[in-house]
Amino acid sequence: MKLGFIGTGALTSAIVTGLKSAADNSVPVLLSPRNEEIAAGLALRYPDVRVAPDNQAVLDSCDTVMLAVRPQIARDVLSGLQFRRDHHVVSLIATLSREEIAALVAPAEQVTKALPMPMIAHRQGATIICPPNRRTSAFFGRLGKVIEVEDPSEFDALSVVTATFASYFKYLDTIHGWLKEHGVADARAHDYIATIFKALANAPETAPDTGFMDLAEDYATRGGINEQVVRELTARNVFAAFAESLDGVLRRISAGAAPRTGPPS
Ligand SMILES: NC(=O)c1ccc[n+]([C@@H]2O[C@H](COP(=O)([O-])OP(=O)(O)OC[C@H]3O[C@@H](n4cnc5c(N)ncnc54)[C@H](OP(=O)(O)O)[C@@H]3O)[C@@H](O)[C@H]2O)c1
Known part of the structure; x- marks a missing residue:
């Protein structure tokens, strides 16, 4: 494989960094000159990563x-x-359909x-x-998990998940801020939250047959403090509002109108 990128931004940088840290990392890479x-x-860091004079030179080689350019351009x-x-063209531009590409x-x-x-x-x-696609799956399979889907609408729905990352960190930040207001030192609060949530994040993978709500119920002892928070947030429609936001993101993605996808949005 001779791999080229049109658009050398945050995502290309992440892919090349992951690729070059893998055991079998012999794929030569040619980057378009922007950014x-x-x-x-990247070219300085890895000997078999080069920068082409222009986009066409990437294609030619x-x-x-x-x-990996932004959808608007x-x-x-x-x-x-x-x-x-x-x-073989692999589009990372989530908001443009395969047909358009x-x-x-x-x-x-x-x-x-x-x-x-x-x-x-x-x-x-x-x-x-x-x-x-066998080749694309083999490539990305070396860099993490691969989930293949046949149906473009399933792809769009799955991609909505990526719109929730910032809210996740806002959730952790709310707990962090609350702890500080209650006299816990900044670093200690941060350390505790980071450690506990890392352990919680492992739970679905270690028990793949257990539903997320079952995991929630494992912690929500009847009359206990976890049950209290879930009940109060549910009563205030927090989760329903969250699901509505996901609907809105899906409409935006499906219409191809999102300025960009992923956590940096
Ligand atoms: N970042 C994510 O988490 C993420 C996740 C999934 C999908 N995506 C998708 O991946 C694509 C790239 O995202 P990104 O976050 O990497 O964006 P980005 O950091 O803005 O990178 C886009 C790159 O395209 C370059 N560029 C601009 N005009 C160009 C041209 N005419 N020819 C070649 N390159 C040009 C830009 O260079 P200059 O800086 O010089 O303008 C910039 O480096 C987007 O379509 C995005 O929706 C991103």
């Missing part, structure tokens, strides 16, 4: 091309490039959508792939 600083930094950038029939990269015949997350830099997390 200049990120591309130069590579068989697999990952598209994707049409302009891609329509100016000459793709080959034998290019396929039209922009014609005559390339193999077009796959993939949704990795920035934690791929540490070879953690999961990449959603649609439609299933």
Whole structure:
């Protein structure tokens, strides 16, 4: 595989970093020159990562091309490039449909959508792939879990999960702030929350057949303090409002109107 990237930003940097930390990391990488600083930094760090003079040079030298520009400029950038029939194009632009991308990269015949997350830099997390593709799965499988889906609407629904990361940290920050207000030292509060939530995050994987609500109930002793918080938040429609926000994100993603996806949004 000769791997090229059109768009060298946060996500490309994370993928290349994850790739080059893997045991079998011999895939040579050619980066488009923007962002200049990120591309130069990666090329400096890894001997088989180079920066091409322009986007077309990436295509001309590579068989697999990952598209990692922001959705707003994707049409302009891609329509100016000459793709080959034998290019395998992997679009990371979650909000543009596979059909739209396929039209922009014609005559390339193999077009796959993939949704990795920035934690791929540490070879953690999961990449959603649609439609299933052996080579794309093998590539991302070295960098974390791969979830292949046939149905684009399932891909869109799964991608809504990535809109919840900031709320998750806001939730932890609420607990942190509350602890500080109640006299707990900043670092101690942070350490306690980070350790406890890391352990909680392990629970679904260690008990894959246990539903999330079953896990919740394991902690929600009748009349206990966990039950109290769930009951009070439920009564205030906090969870219903959260689900409504997910509906809104899905509408935005499905309409292709989201300015960008993922945690940095
Ligand atoms: N970050 C995430 O967590 C995440 C997760 C899933 C999917 N995605 C998707 O992945 C794509 C990239 O996201 P990102 O977070 O990596 O965005 P980003 O950090 O903004 O990177 C985009 C890169 O594209 C470059 N660029 C601008 N114009 C270009 C051109 N004409 N030709 C080539 N490159 C050009 C930019 O360079 P300059 O800095 O020089 O403008 C920038 O480095 C987006 O479509 C996003 O929706 C991102």
